[in-house]
Amino acid sequence: MxxxxxxxxxxxxxxxxxxxxxxxxxxxxxxxxxxxxxxxxxxxxxxxxxxxxxxxxxxxxxASSVLLRLGLEKHLADHVVTPDDISIIAARSGRPIVRIPLGASAQTRYGAPYWIIxxxxxxxxxxxxxxxxxxxxxxxxxxxxxxxxxxxxxxxxxxxxxxxxxxxxxxxxxxxxxxxxxxxxxxxxxxxSLSGHVAWRGTVDAFKLPRDVSQNRITLWLGAGAHLVAYPVRGGALINIVAIVAGHWDRPGWNEAGDASEIAAEFASRGWSAGARKIVEAADNWRKWALFTxxxxxxxxxxxxxxxxxxxxxxxxxxxxxxxxxxxxxxxxxxxxxxxxxxxxxxxxxxxxxxxxxxxxxxxxWQAGAIYHLPAPVALARNLSMKLLGGRRLLSQRDWIYDWRLA
Ligand SMILES: Cc1cc2nc3c(=O)[nH]c(=O)nc-3n(C[C@H](O)[C@H](O)[C@H](O)COP(=O)(O)OP(=O)(O)OC[C@H]3O[C@@H](n4cnc5c(N)ncnc54)[C@H](O)[C@@H]3O)c2cc1C
Missing domain, CATH: 3.50.50.60 (FAD/NAD(P)-binding domain)
Known part of the structure; x- marks a missing residue:
């Protein structure tokens, strides 16, 4: 260059x-x-x-298969984390619903890794x-x-x-x-177009969070009208947190500062379990991002x-x-x-x-958003059907996305 x-x-x-x-x-x-x-x-x-x-x-x-084909393996190797699984949790009760295996399972199934970075x-x-x-x-x-x-x-x-x-x-x-x-x-x-959702993004030092969240995994809490995702980046030193809530705040851009007390109050008012609220309260560098499509x-x-x-x-x-x-x-x-x-x-x-x-x-x-944000009591039926399906079958529902290769 x-x-x-x-x-x-x-x-x-x-x-x-x-x-x-x-x-x-x-x-x-x-x-x-x-x-x-x-x-x-x-x-x-x-x-x-x-x-x-x-x-x-x-x-x-x-996506990783394209990057590998373009010779990026050595450029990415020190920066990616390969999560073992996605752990899905009911936000109000804090109870685990299901674990979707990634790590070696995804590598074997798709012939390319599932990474976070x-x-x-x-x-x-x-x-x-x-x-x-x-x-x-x-x-x-x-x-x-x-x-x-x-x-x-x-x-x-x-x-x-x-x-x-x-x-x-x-x-x-x-x-x-x-x-x-x-x-x-x-x-x-x-x-x-404004989607009616706002993403709040922050990071927390991994050592400040409980081990089950800071481990090599993506954790996803599902609640009525909102969800929360946490996963390690920077070799596991930092936990990336994304909270998605409904809202019509509409400022364009990627990096607007968000008020930590506003997002903490939002989750407190939803009656989420203490574990999920602690994650939200731990981040202090929130950025807000209006989601447009x-x-x-x-x-x-x-x-x-x-x-x-x-x-x-x-x-x-x-x-x-x-x-x-x-x-x-x-x-x-x-x-x-x-x-x-x-x-x-x-x-x-x-x-x-x-x-x-x-x-x-x-x-x-859109379907994922609708399913993630279901209110009670339908959310209970969703949780039960996810449990019954199990992690492997939930993963296989994404085969058509993850299997894609350049023809
Ligand atoms: C909260 C959140 C989480 C996400 N998580 C994921 C995820 O886990 N996995 C995933 O695959 N996707 C994820 N996405 C989506 C992903 O971030 C975007 O789809 C992706 O960044 C789009 O890349 P892009 O190169 O098309 O655009 P951008 O990354 O927006 O890059 C556009 C570039 O163009 C430049 N530019 C703008 N105007 C001009 C101009 N007039 N002339 C020259 N340059 C210009 C900008 O400065 C910028 O550098 C997430 C999005 C959000 C909001």
């Missing part, structure tokens, strides 16, 4: 150059996958430096991998502004050092997140494609948003390398391959 801000942008032929807007998880994965296929990739990132924001992220085997560690690993490839040219503080189409591709306009810059390329990939300007400019301005934008229009949250932001209840961005990146690079001189047709095939899968996964996120 060329030193940031010093790219020689006209050196590579436009016919082999792809511009990616956004250096998040999706944009960096796309850049690595495209550069592996010998495209020259210019990544335009709005932020002056790559963000350390966000907390933990689960990477299911459909701090988001900043994942982004840093992707960046390190990108830096190994001289065909990736990352421009920070370089927001995408506009695109125009012409017979041989696109002209992309962005801002750099307070000036407008334009570059010709064979295609543009909008990986610029839920508030995507590429979607705004080129896909009819389909807006992000994006639907109906389409994923391709001429030689311009959308990828990840820019095209299909979804609720995080199946832990699949980043996984879908990673799958998108692999499919997009594969389609483009098969038709490098026909980006419009390549992106049409990319959209056709992705649309149904993304819609199915999106439906699963």
């Amino acid at each position: 060329r030193p940031e801000g010093q790219g020689s942008l006209t050196a590579a032929p436009a016919s082999r150059t792809v511009v990616v807007a956004g250096a998040g998880i999706g944009g960096l994965t796309a850049a690595i996958a495209l550069a592996e296929q010998r495209f020259h990739v210019i990544v335009l990132e709005k932020a002056p430096q790559l963000d350390q924001a966000g907390a933990g992220i689960q990477l299911s085997p459909n 701090h988001r900043a560690d994942l982004q840093a690993a992707l960046l390190r991998r990108a830096r190994e490839n001289p065909d990736i040219d990352l421009q920070l503080d370089a927001p995408f502004e506009d695109v125009s189409l012409h017979a041989s591709g696109v002209t992309v306009i962005n801002r750099e050092a307070q000036q407008q810059t334009s570059r010709r390329a064979v295609a543009l990939v909008g990986a610029d997140g839920v508030w995507s300007n590429v979607r705004h400019q080129h896909f009819g301005g389909v807006p992000a 994006v639907e109906g934008a389409g994923l391709a229009k001429g030689p311009v494609a959308l990828l990840g949250d820019a095209g299909h932001a979804m609720l995080p209840f199946a832990a699949q948003g980043a996984a879908m961005a990673i799958e998108d990146a692999a499919v997009l690079a594969d389609c483009l390398v098969r038709q490098p001189d026909a980006a419009t047709e390549a992106f049409r095939r990319y959209a056709a391959q992705r649309q149904t899968r993304v819609a199915q996964v999106r439906r699963t996120t």
